[in-house]
Amino acid sequence: MENIKTRDNIIYVNKKYLTKNHEVTLNSNFIKIFDVNVEEFMKPFIPLFKEAAISITIIFHIYQLSQYNKRICNSLLDRAKLAEFVIDQLIRRRKENIKNFKNFTWYKSFERLIEILTKIKIFAEKISQLHEIKKFLKVKNIKERFEILINEYDNVMMDLNFNMAITNEQQRKIDHENLKDDLSEIKEFLEKFDSIENKLKTSIIYEEVLNIRPNNKNVEVKNLDDIKLTKPRIIKDDDIRGRFIRKMYLNTNEVACIKAYNYESLPYYHNLAIYMKATQSPNIIQFYGFAELEDFPVMVSEWAEFGNLRNIYLRDGITSLKLKLAYTLDVCRAIAYLNALGIYHKELQCSNVLVTAENIAKLKFSSPIRSLSSTFEDVRWRAPEMILNMKLYDQKCEIYSIGMLLWELIFERRPYEDMNFSMMIDYVTNGGREKLQFDNNSSIMVNNQKSIKKIIKKAWSHDPDARMSISKLFIDLDTLIKSLDEDNNKVDNKMSLKLKNPSNYKSEVYKYDSKSIQNVIEPILSIDIGIKAHRAKNYEKAWKCFKMQVENQNAFGKYWMGYYLWEGIFVQKDRKAALTLYKEAADDFIVDAQYRYSCALNKLSTELRINPKEIIKSLQLAADYGSEKAQLLIGDAYLKAKLGYKKNLEMAILWYRRAALQNNKDAKEKLEKLGIEFLTRD
Template sequence: MNIFDINVEEFMKPFIPLIKEAAISITIINYVYQSSQYNKKICNSLLDRAKLAEFVIDQLIRKRNENIKNFKNFAWYKSFIRLVDILTEIKVFSEKISQLHEIKRFLGVKNIEKRFEILITEYDNVMMELNFTVAITNEQQRQIDHENLKDDLSEIDEFFEKFDSIENNLETSIIYEEVLNMVENRKTAEVKDLGNNKLTEPRVLKDDDIRGYFKRKIYMNTIEVACVTFHDDEPLPYQNDLAAYIKATQSPNIIRFYGFAEFDGFKVMVSEWAEFGDLRNIYLRGGIIPLKLKLTYVLGVCRAIAYLNALGFYYKELRCSKVVVTAENIAKIKFSKQDRPILEVKIVRWCAPEAFRNGKFNQKSEIYSIGMLLWELIFERLPYENRDVIEIFNFVKNGGRETVQFDHNSSGMINIQNGLEKIIRKAWSHDPYARMSISKLFIDLDILIKSLEEIEDNHSEVNSNDFNNDNEVDNNINLKLENPDNNNKNEEHDYDSKSIQQKEIIPISSIYNGIKAHKAKNYEEAWKCFKMNAENQHPLGKYWLGYYLWEGKFVQKDKKAGFGLYKEAANDFIADAQYRYTFALVDKDIRSELIVDKKEVLKSLQLAAEYGSGQARFIIGNAYLKETFGYKKNLEMAILWYKRAALRNNEAAKEKLKELGIEFSHL
């Protein structure tokens, strides 16, 4: 290496950690896209930009001799930091919009659309500043992005409209947050001991009180439960995250697990009793199950799977015998031990082909299993009924699937049957990434149910046994993923080393160094760090600079400037900024200059709570308890919000729950 090369490497030093940070964000954005169940097209548009950034950064490294003037330009360095920050923001945004419960925090699809537009505009602007023209979005790409945005948001809006009746309520949100809290903190299992005298025999015996290993008992004199003998050396379901899974069973469409008890000298696991048994036994009894009811059952399965997926649980034993129906005719998935080997006849019939190879289950493999479960329930028979494990393995691995063949009996039913076939084939596609999302599956099933209701309203007869399935079809699908070989070589360039100034760029201090200085009460150093980061559009830099200006810490107080920075940081999902912005709206100095709409204050407070501000959640709880901020008095809602605040370690909320005599296990 000659002396000139050494100079180039010296100039690149401040960029090395930034390039590494960008690479991490790009990798995560790619992973989020690959695993996303929601807003996949939007995630794809964001991935396109991440990949373009990866390309230009790679060019920058390989052609560093050509870029030495940029490396020594401080303004260019600041723009490069901004690019890295935008990639981080894209990463966070894509993670949020691809997760069920995170999407809800946007409080409407318009906020997702607004945030997407801001991000891609900022991305294009910084690419122009860096003169990375190849990465700037053209008008055609913008149009494609707009269509992707429109398609995804339309789907997710429709999905929540149909899904919300059960899932999108505060109690379910609290269960979700409690489970995440357990998983993040690796909370050990605390399985409830129900005592020895709370289980009794049913007063009225039924023919099916004993189902295999399960026996029907009565808990607390009123609740029908299923009991199964358990030995202490047996592995528990989801052993590593048992506490989290037990809590998750309190959500709809999952059989609830109550705990352990002693009965007749044996230790038993106690769970919710399903009056009608499992779906396989239901269809084997020989009665006619209306098609609409079958699809409603599968819709319930989709609810359960979507909820478990959001919590990071995957249900690899999904099939009709694992779905039970309660006395209220609600389909729920059973508590499962999840420890069976894949190549077992009880699993392999519903197992996705890629799971054969790597033994891993994810959202895509579960969509496949739902497709197989739907086929099983529609045609009321096991998939690949006359094949053994090895035959099934080879058949499915090579693209073979069951036949989807119906007997057509009316024009209305033809449309229903075509819709069912499309769903099934899309769900069990050989290519995991070609399978439909859980939201699309949910919507399409709901549409078919609505269509069946219209047929019923028109007094048409719907017979769910109008299905015939004789033979399997072998669809050999060969997937080839080409990986183009990039043979570009570094070009050599001649430079006059005397023309290059030996001036070193001083790196911008990390925002976390500023926070550390603030905690150490070194306010001058903290201010300088926050100011430099805020000038470079870092969200936390804006928040902290706003805080210093609002409070007059180290610098002269300037509430108006602080208010503006709070708002900018709040738009970047900084929870504390959203909270402070909310109360800045009602500050007398701000209100003397601005006309503040009361609805905007409430919306801002709600956003702060959804972004995770414990204090905002506590205030909403107080508002329900004391009838302030326009909230009507509601003790139940107050308690729910106090619980959500307590999950964020809000001490005032914990004390309030104690005052109200509320037990909360995560205090």
């Protein structure tokens, strides 16, 4: 966590992974106590109240921005909100709770509550974003982890006598249904989605995208060698389409050369480096870089033989319902991929979906900082909350636009063609939508029409929270396409529409004089204090801190206590105990703990008779979770055929690049020796 500050009794949290550099605001009643004079017996609790406020805020925003497992995140948010309520009540009735505030056992239980809220926050983050879910499922059972967290939450609430916050039978039933529905959905989605996407090196792409800073002028877009752009072997009448010129790149790839008109002056020029990485998906038009064509700057991207969907349906019409749904499914796949990288397309409509010679629909390149000013054309597909500028753009807005795109594609016309601008704005923002009326009412088509209506209505719901998830949309479209396969010889796919005129944060340390509390409570030293003591070589104080944190089940405390026991710092070596602590910290997503656990397994393998496969599995997990040292070791293993890995230069380079992105010096040197370019952090 960075930049935690208070202003006018409101906490502002700058959380990049959640808000894309926008501030998250928490305006809760119990924050007011932070900036006023409080009783001495309350002061040890002030840092804990702040940490609770921050965790609860972030859990709320994780829920709002969750792309997957939203029901589970909602159950977690229920607990966070209950914690907020009981803390607020505790502060308002603090004079009635003086006895508790001066009880050290009660204080330790309260700090354990803060630790559990932190665990809930981390868990919610891991299961709500696609790139994290894939890693999480390699080592964790979501249902099992959820139940452990809820039990820990209930136990600490019981210890604190916050009985109203303990889970009742009704809530457990809701939790069970949420788990069942979400886990079934994500399992089916990943099975379908990964059938293509698992061939991509999505991890390295994700890390490279995060590594590129959009406003950093040192990040350059690739300039292509002009001589590698040649004329097509077969000349066609439509090789020149306005600003688009068809060429061959490296004699194998058909590309579109697009006149860029002094691209260095474009505001999004440096953001194109992000998109060069992000377009490496089967359903996004690939961007290759810049070149000079006849002394004119051009952007070079993948060629789409059939043009965009709007031109296709205006020119020829698309008679196959199955093909329309397949195109929409391609769009969903592209959006799921982009959103997993933290990128939103923002311009979803048929004119921005191109079709290749293989009849695959691909999203056209879009500027990452495209203005969302309400032009007449764009508003047709835009979510009502964005028209009213009520919120930040997120995946719910993308889902709405996919619903409008599907409507456009099914009925082959732009939305709201019969309305003027002001009428359309008023109609859409007040809940109005296009009509869903089909000409073809055959008995076979009725069920398919109902399914299409249901999908579109759930996608363009006026309430953003009521819109279907991208995973549910993907599954429903795939299911409908397969049902059409079964009715292949019976279905008349031609349909038209009759449209009626519509009516890792660090909390701020609170300074107080512990002597003024009459020695009733000795506040638990924070992890930050322990680490500072370690760096100052005050190992006794550091050990005391880490031990206190372990008693409260703090994951970082377990990691540091394991380190002290392994190295024999201040205390006698106990490597078996250290191994256990490393494992527990690794299970709570402490990356360095996972790496040290792997190394510890290797050291103790003979003594404990550990299967070498278990060591390799642990090392792989450490690398997957971002340990640069583990990534370097796996790169070496692929390069030199060690640790049971087969020699594979491509995989070695991939892992070296991941380590280099974290400024691992050895990985950079190895890549340089292999003649490989890579991006670096500032």
